Amino acid sequence: MKFDSLIIGGGLAGLICGIRLQQSGQRCAMVSNGQSALDFSSGSLDLLNQLPNGENVQYAAQGLVQLAQQQPQHPYSLLGAETVLAKAAQFERLAAALKLNLVRGGQHNHLRLTPLGALRPTWLSPASVPTFDWVDKILSPQKVAVLGIEGFNDFQPQLLCDNMQQLPHFQQWQIHFDYLHIPELDHLRNDAREFRSINISQALEHKLNFQQLVAELKKAAQGATMVFLPACFGLDNDDFLKQLQQACGIKLFELPTLPPSLLGIRQHRLLQQAFEQSGGIMMKGDSVLRAEMHENRVTALYTRLNEEVALSADHYVLASGSFFSNGLVAEFDQIVEPIFGLDLFSQQQRSQWTHRRFAAAQPYQQFGAKINAHCQAMKQQTVIDNLYAIGAVVGGYDAIHQGCGSGVAVVTALAAADRILQEKSV
Incomplete structure (x- = not known):
């Protein structure tokens, strides 16, 4: 050939x-x-x-x-x-x-938030990931919720919150964490090997009560203007995340989980x-x-x-x-x-x-x-x-x-x- x-x-x-x-x-x-x-x-x-x-x-x-x-x-x-x-x-x-x-992009780096709550310099980032200008040392006040998923161990919202609060950039932010209860994922919790970002994304897209998820997300957000979620919402793109954002009326961002990573x-x-x-x-x-x-x-x-x-x-x-x-x-x-x-x-x-x-x-x-x-x-x-x-x-x-x-x-x-x-x- x-x-x-x-x-x-x-x-x-x-x-x-x-x-x-x-x-x-x-x-x-x-x-x-x-x-x-x-x-x-x-x-x-x-x-x-x-x-x-x-x-x-x-x-x-x-x-x-x-x-x-x-x-x-x-x-x-x-x-x-x-x-x-x-x-x-x-x-x-x-x-x-x-x-x-x-x-x-361009010729200067920006900062992205990591799933461990650190700020890391980078060149290009997915639009759905929280990013910040390099020069911003203290960010304007925000009320932020970091939401994990019950039983999902590849994303730790409490650790993320604790580490963010140690950084001067976020000293004016109100940050809390919580967990989403999503009944459609119960069948995955029986086997930790199956409770991964890919499996969660597939289950959410095909077996989901969308309005119930919206209500659960708004409840856990507790009036936050921004919500950080694990990247489990959309296997092929971030369209599902955008739909959630529009329905919730809250800015939603996603962070990579432990591998495999949906963003990659x-x-x-x-x-x-x-x-x-x-x-x-x-x-x-x-x-x-x-x-x-x-x-x-x-x-x-x-x-x-x-x-x-x-x-x-x-x-x-x-x-x-x-x-x-x-x-x-x-x-x-x-x-x-x-x-x-x-x-x-x-x-x-x-x-x-x-x-x-x-x-x-x-x-x-x-x-x-x-x-x-x-x-x-x-x-x-x-x-x-x-x-x-x-x-x-x-x-x-x-x-x-x-x-x-x-x-x-x-x-x-x-x-x-x-x-x-x-x-x-x-």
Whole structure:
């Protein structure tokens, strides 16, 4: 089977790259082995929150200049600040066209409220999530209710309230918590494994007495002008939450729960749908076993479901993720990229893979494939002409402590896609 481009991995980076290529007339196939890290995400996308020296980043342009000085091997530093900002803006336009319902953005971070009651900087957030301007130190008075669901342990409203009240931003707020009693969920409470955000959302959409829920919500709100809820109201989008808000006459916001997260699942579904509707082929539940190469080019891939049939393309994109999805594999004495055996950023000594303090930045978080300024992957210090590495499989940065995982995914995805399109037009 022959394609213009073959993408390995169906997460954020792979899907964005595939959508961009498909919309530009390419014929793409995507090998996806199943669940993506998107399904476990908060729904907010980070561009760059913190520099290697620990300094917080408020303005992206300024942060990228400092980042290049402190960490020249970071993917952003390799691509250059101008390219990073251009691709970030390009993604914002794409997200709007795909109706991902993301707000804020631009070149400065805002603050989002986490389910533990902290304020965390980020770049883009779902419109249904409570967000605040960076400069607001003390917020104007509000009466707020944080409402959980009886028996649902993946969202703790009391903990959220207690932590919010410790922050100076909320010192003028009246905050209380309560729990919603929803009889339609009683059948789920018998098994904690079934009492998850996805199951709750499905039950609410199909077995719900809507007016009874409205009455219960208004009662628990106790006259609050804003209500914070766990993200359990709407599996595919936030339309159900909007209907509740209109019926209640109260501003309703949702917060991510412990994984799986509906906010991330919604984005994953929308992106998959966009890729397939644009003509892309999804090979779901499959994984790449091996690759064939000639000189400095990939010539074919063989997958678990196509062991005897070669999949070939003009260009290949590795978006296989990090350790979570086996895009990187930790053997006893080394870290490997299992498909192509790419050159990696990694420590040779196993004792150097981790830091003794659990909360410290862990060295293994920066392990990953080496790329050049065009996102082309490298093997034995040589660029592979038609192989691009994007997203979490790329090394040289700490997605967690630097708050840049989503940004690296979309920026490298679009940079690789545009490079492929440029080569195609030559």
